[in-house]
Amino acid sequence: MNRRTFVLAATAIASLASTGALALNVREIEIPGFAKAAAAGKPILIHVTAPWCGTCKIQKPIVSKLEKEPAFRDLVVFNVDFDTQKEILRDLQVQSQSTMIVFKGEREVDRSVGETDPAAIEALLKKAL
Numbered sequence: 001m002n003r004r005t006f007v008l009a010a011t012a013i014a015s016l017a018s019t020g021a022l023a024l025n026v027r028e029i030e031i032p033g034f035a036k037a038a039a040a041g042k043p044i045l046i047h048v049t050a051p052w053c054g055t056c057k058i059q060k061p062i063v064s065k066l067e068k069e070p071a072f073r074d075l076v077v078f079n080v081d082f083d084t085q086k087e088i089l090r091d092l093q094v095q096s097q098s099t100m101i102v103f104k105g106e107r108e109v110d111r112s113v114g115e116t117d118p119a120a121i122e123a124l125l126k127k128a129l
Contacts, residue, residue, distance in 0.1 A: 029091050037076040041105040043128035045075060046092065048099040050082040055098040058116045063100075066122055075125060102128040 049056035080088050082097035101111040109127045
């Protein structure tokens with residue numbers, strides 16, 4: 001393999017790994033209802049929160065408001081508790097509360113950690129549509 005081909009391949013792999021698309025197997029995610037929603041091609045948000053997390057407390061009303069908007073009527077939201085659902089965190093490769101992961105069906109399209117700007121959260125959710 002020549003140097004240029006190697007660099008292009010490495011860049012593609014790094015890009016996939018950064019979105020979680022390379023290593024994440026959605027069929028292994030043990031969230032009730034997730035597999036069915038993913039198989040149906042639904043837009044999905046997985047929101048990892050903790051009751052003690054200040055950032056999560058800011059995110060929740062923003063997500064709740066967006067869920068009620070017509071543009072997000074098909075969005076399926078799954079809340080994962082950071083303190084008690086450790087196996088799911090491992091499956092999702094999540095290391096921090098206030099993580100939001102969006103899927104378009106079975107494909108992860110983006111994730112964010114600690115975001116509290118309503119416009120940025122809306123933009124993240126739109127990626128799942």
